[in-house]
Amino acid sequence: MEINRDGANRNTPFFNGNRPPVPGAEPEPEPEPLPPGGCVPTEDPNASGLFADFAPSATGHEEAVMLYNAGITQGCSSSPRMFCPNCPLSRTQLVVFLVRASGTPLLSVTEPTFSDVPRTHWAFRYIEAAAAAGITQGCGGGKFCPSDEVTRAQAASMIQRAAGWPDEVPAEAPRFSDVSSSSTHFGAIETLKTRCSTNGCRPGEFCPEDSLTRGQAAVFIARAFNLEEINACAEPGGCTPMPVFGAENEVFQDLPAGTIGKEEVELLYDYGITEGCSESPRLFCPNCPTSRRQMAVLLVRAMGLDTSQPPATPTFADVQPGSTWYAEIEAGVANHVIFGCGDGNFCPDDPVTRAQAASLISRIQGWTSSPATPTFDDVDPGSTHYEAIEGVVERCVSQGCSEDRYCPDRALSRIHAAIFIARAFNLNGINSCI
Secondary structure (H helix, E strand, O other): OOOOOOOOOOOOOOOOOOOOOOOOOOOOOOOOOOOOOOOOOOOOOOOOOOOOOOOOOOOOHHHHHHHHHOOOOOOOEEOOEEOOOOOEOEHHHHHHHHHHHHOOOOOOOOOOOOOOOOOOOOOHHHHHHHHHOOOOOOOEOOEOOOOOEOEHHHHHHHHHHHHOOOOOOOOOOOOOOOOOOOOOOHHHHHHHHHOOOOOOOEOOEOOOOOEOEHHHHHHHHHHHOOHHHOOOOOOOOOOOOOOOOOOOOOOOOOOOOOOOOHHHHHHHHHOOOOOOOEEOOEEOOOOOEOEHHHHHHHHHHHHOOOOOOOOOOOOOOOOOOOOOOHHHHHHHHHOOOOOOOEOOEOOOOOEOEHHHHHHHHHHHHOOOOOOOOOOOOOOOOOOOOHHHHHHHHHOOOOOOOOOOOOOOOOEOEHHHHHHHHHHHOOHHHOOOOO
């Protein structure tokens, strides 16, 4: 799962492509140096797959292979290739993994942020990128402590920041007996549990002060970023409306302060375009996929179309008079804004893809663009949605799901729908490109 640069819940100062530019292509991932200590890579006679020290039946093997396939790691040794699953992970190694997994651009800076990470350090650009993106604040005193082992609790906080998740703490928390609600890492640990990225170290325990091993890190990261769709809780699936700790006094209790996209959601609310997904408590369900009916309602309201006199005879067999969204869908059809899914149906509950959303908005606004060189590697110029996607990008409505990808077939999350619409219709002058 690439972190979407349109802004879903990324608590960093960068928004919609306003990150520092990437100074060059990311270097090919090399085997990561092991932290100082007694961990010696040792071949496993039961290993028969990619890594000579990691048996396919061992916990974390599947996830480690996913990290390798995604270019996040090359292991700890190249000849023979090993992963060192039981070795502790250093702070540097975790940052490198997270920068690669999240697609955070590497930086070239003149002055190092941390006094113990000079420009000559092998992971200098990764650590600087992580610091700029808010993934790490260092270990204190202006230092990063690059060789220190990272604890499971510290890793939870860094993963949460890299994934851009707000705290998601259920009412029954704490769910781990060894993690107090007063802990600095409490919200992050509960969020990883909520997001099915961890089940703890033992039943009912998280072992927050234990060093995180490389094998455990593979599990955390593969599930947090939903590599190869391993995590059923990751968006667009696994959507559970839930108040978020720290958002009790916000307009929507699942959008805490600092959540990117919060401003756009609240603009839609102020303009009467959305009421959210739940009234008591008021929630927006930011990471839930946007259905075709939801997108139709949002667009029709944003356009201010008349919905007072819907036809008595429905256009679609699966959208009958009396349904909550009937008037909006019929208004969208009458104004040539929306169309059916085929065979006389609208498919109201099907998710809208990011490519479809771009085409809907571009059709309404009359935007197209056809640059000679495609902006994204995964949007072919021959695609039905190519000119629409380039059109919304050119007008700062979207910047893709990562540095060079748009993820056209991915379901559009509700918070991304809010960003798209608020910026496409320039609500309250939010889009300086229009």
